[in-house]
Each structure stands twice: as structure tokens, then as C-alpha cells.
Amino acid sequence: MPQIIVLADSARRQGEEAVMLRERVSLADLESDHFAARLVERLGWAVGDAHEMEREVVSSGAPQAS
DSSP states (O other): OOEEEEEOHHHHHTTSOOEEEEEEOOTTGGGOHHHHHHHHHHHHHHHHHHHHHHHHHHHTTOOOOO
């Protein structure tokens, strides 16, 4: 089944927990407006969490790999 995964890359490079969201979805799930709206809401939270983790890693002075 397809998955949506949101990762914080710099955290993963530092060995920290990097998965903010891992959710399996099916095409049938997306036929529901309610499900789709909640999925977008969860994606927003996960992206916000990943962004915050990226900011924390950068502000801590941890070396960044390119």
C-alpha cells in the first residue's frame, strides 16, 4: 500500500528520530472529503514538526551534510 512519509533530513543525519509522519493511504481513502481534509491537516503538523527540528539542528551548530 502506498505511504506518505515526512522526514527531517538533518535530524536523520545526526542519528535522531527523523520520521514525523508515516501513513499508509489507499485511493479509496482519498474519495472521502473528511479523510482528505484530516490527511492534509496531519501533513501540515508533520511538516511543521520537521521544519522545527531542522531549525533546532541548524541553531545547535551541528554540522550539515550536503
